[in-house]
Amino acid sequence: MSIKRTQSRSTRQSSHAGSGSSIFGAGKPKEKEPVWQEDVADRPDDAFTAYSRAGRFASGELVSHPTFGKGLVVRIDGKKMEVLFSDSRRTLAIGG
Numbered sequence: 379m380s381i382k383r384t385q386s387r388s389t390r391q392s393s394h395a396g397s398g399s400s401i402f403g404a405g406k407p408k409e410k411e412p413v414w415q416e417d418v419a420d421r422p423d424d425a426f427t428a429y430s431r432a433g434r435f436a437s438g439e440l441v442s443h444p445t446f447g448k449g450l451v452v453r454i455d456g457k458k459m460e461v462l463f464s465d466s467r468r469t470l471a472i473g474g
Contacts (some may be wrong), residue, residue: 412450412452412462414449414450414462418449421448427442428442429443431471433472435454435472437452437453439451443470446461446468448464449464450462454472456473
């Protein structure tokens with residue numbers, strides 16, 4: 379038993395052909411990975427928001443944690459946020 383195709387396959391090239399980019403991975407260019415020394419270290423103290431579990435934060439916001447120190451919010455995921463501190467990235471609870 380054989381299966382017959384009712385339409386022939388398209389050999390048309392993508393509109394991206396020849397532009398140096400493929401259709402895979404197209405979209406937003408990757409953002410620069412934050413570096414604590416460049417993005418956080420030299421910022422003035424008044425640029426930081428004190429961390430509170432009940433607080434609301436945004437990606438890119440500077441926070442000050444009583445134990446971990448100064449950090450940069452890298453990502454928000456529901457009731458958690460990933461923060462870049464001088465020693466490592468940590469996941470903190472938010473939205474109490």
